[in-house]
Amino acid sequence: MAPTIQIDLFQGWPATAMLPVERLKQAANNALSNKTIFTEAFAYGPDEGYFPLRKNIAEWLSRSYAPTQPISAERICITGGASQNLACVLQVFTDPAQTEIIWLVEPTYHLVFRVFEDAGFSGRMRGIPEDGEGMDVAALELALDAFNSEDSGCQDGRGKACKPNRPYRKIYKHVLYCVPSFSNPSGTTMSHSRREALIRVARKYNALVVADDVYDFLSWGTTHPANPVSRPRLRLVDIDRVLDGGPEDRFGNVVSNGSFSKLIGPGCRVGWAEGMEDFIYGLSQAGSTRSGGAPSHLTSTFINELLEDNFLPGYITNILVPEGRRRHCLLASAIKTHLGHFGVSFTPDPETSPVAGGYYIWVQLPAALTATQVCREALEIRNLVLGSGETFAVPGGNTPGGDLYRRLRLCFMWEDEGRLVEGVERLGLVIESILTNKK
Numbered sequence: 255m256a257p258t259i260q261i262d263l264f265q266g267w268p269a270t271a272m273l274p275v276e277r278l279k280q281a282a283n284n285a286l287s288n289k290t291i292f293t294e295a296f297a298y299g300p301d302e303g304y305f306p307l308r309k310n311i312a313e314w315l316s317r318s319y320a321p322t323q324p325i326s327a328e329r330i331c332i333t334g335g336a337s338q339n340l341a342c343v344l345q346v347f348t349d350p351a352q353t354e355i356i357w358l359v360e361p362t363y364h365l366v367f368r369v370f371e372d373a374g375f376s377g378r379m380r381g382i383p384e385d386g387e388g389m390d391v392a393a394l395e396l397a398l399d400a401f402n403s404e405d406s407g408c409q410d411g412r413g414k415a416c417k418p419n420r421p422y423r424k425i426y427k428h429v430l431y432c433v434p435s436f437s438n439p440s441g442t443t444m445s446h447s448r449r450e451a452l453i454r455v456a457r458k459y460n461a462l463v464v465a466d467d468v469y470d471f472l473s474w475g476t477t478h479p480a481n482p483v484s485r486p487r488l489r490l491v492d493i494d495r496v497l498d499g500g501p502e503d504r505f506g507n508v509v510s511n512g513s514f515s516k517l518i519g520p521g522c523r524v525g526w527a528e529g530m531e532d533f534i535y536g537l538s539q540a541g542s543t544r545s546g547g548a549p550s551h552l553t554s555t556f557i558n559e560l561l562e563d564n565f566l567p568g569y570i571t572n573i574l575v576p577e578g579r580r581r582h583c584l585l586a587s588a589i590k591t592h593l594g595h596f597g598v599s600f601t602p603d604p605e606t607s608p609v610a611g612g613y614y615i616w617v618q619l620p621a622a623l624t625a626t627q628v629c630r631e632a633l634e635i636r637n638l639v640l641g642s643g644e645t646f647a648v649p650g651g652n653t654p655g656g657d658l659y660r661r662l663r664l665c666f667m668w669e670d671e672g673r674l675v676e677g678v679e680r681l682g683l684v685i686e687s688i689l690t691n692k693k
Contacts, residue, residue, distance in 0.1 A: 281559030298547030303332025334549030350374030388444025436612025
């Protein structure tokens with residue numbers, strides 16, 4: 255009989271115990287008690303979002319990343335979270351009749367597929383493999399060259415613009431999607447040289463890089479005492495400002511998609527986008543914003559309180575990072591103890607990886623097992639929810655998905671710490687059962 259209590263190692267949410275509930279409650283009370291703040295907060299708000307929050311985010315990012323040029327509020331607009339913002343980016347800066355292909359690192363965040371499909375790109379997503387340095391940019395360039403040499407063989411009747419010209423936007427020919435730091439699902443972090451190469455390719459092919467930077471601040475590096483906690487790497491959007499003299503036009507080739515979902519809680523529905531000032535203004539002109547007002551405008555005033563007094567950076571440093579490091583190490587240790595003798599391996603290892611962080615461990619099963627079978631029996635027999643690697647394969651892509659059929663994504667930030675170990679123990683029993691029955 256399966257255990258009564260379900261353990262979910264697939265859910266990519268922050269644990270309830272880590273949410274800053276009391277401070278957010280106080281922030282909401284402060285905002286709703288100040289007539290100047292709540293009068294504006296209950297209105298539609300400016301297109302770019304609540305200005306005090308934009309200003310505070312810009313200052314926070316400038317302190318955190320120390321880019322060559324400080325970040326101004328004009329480079330920031332407030333969003334309803336990373337997914338909502340991606341939809342708006344596609345509404346403004348792509349046209350299914352002119353934008354050719356969506357190129358995604360593979361494996362990739364699986365829930366993003368429908369956002370692209372809803373924007374008119376069903377069947378036009380292509381996966382690019384990654385290695386230890388992130389997206390294989392050389393493979394991407396080869397694929398783009400091959401696509402261009404097909405002489406518009408993928409047009410499907412496209413060519414005539416569907417969307418009218420607007421002075422606040424441009425239409426990009428391609429979109430490149432990736433999670434540069436602590437990628438979902440693999441936990442891979444793109445190297446600096448690879449980031450530079452990606453931007454050069456984007457410029458060459460008139461592509462927009464959408465960088466989901468939602469895990470950047472959850473960074474703890476290796477856990478050996480001789481190694482300091484790693485700082486966030488310069489983002490693609492920072493590099494785009496200065497690489498080879500800067501962007502080739504006023505819109506640039508990168509938008510950074512930030513969110514408070516993994517830091518404060520997904521229900522707050524507040525995020526931010528950063529890019530060139532003209533890009534950000536254009537993004538703020540999305541029809542849904544012009545009609546409905548700035549996304550998450552009321553909640554933005556609550557979140558702003560957490561940056562106004564520097565609470566959030568301290569909370570990340572003193573609570574979230576130590577908690578994430580401890581959970582990562584706990585899950586990694588449990589895998590080594592209970593699964594290592596079956597030939598199970600994983601990345602990133604918090605004990606040895608030069609950069610570690612985020613939410614996930616990417617497990618590789620031995621050749622005798624498939625993730626589909628393991629996930630099915632784990633749920634049926636052990637009431638254990640796992641993420642199969644094939645979930646993260648780009649649909650309809652031109653790559654075979656590599657070894658995704660033997661991969662599992664395990665999240666260490668949702669379940670209580672004791673259940674993390676028990677979940678791995680249950681997984682060990684499942685693997686043992688399958689291997690025994692194969693004999």
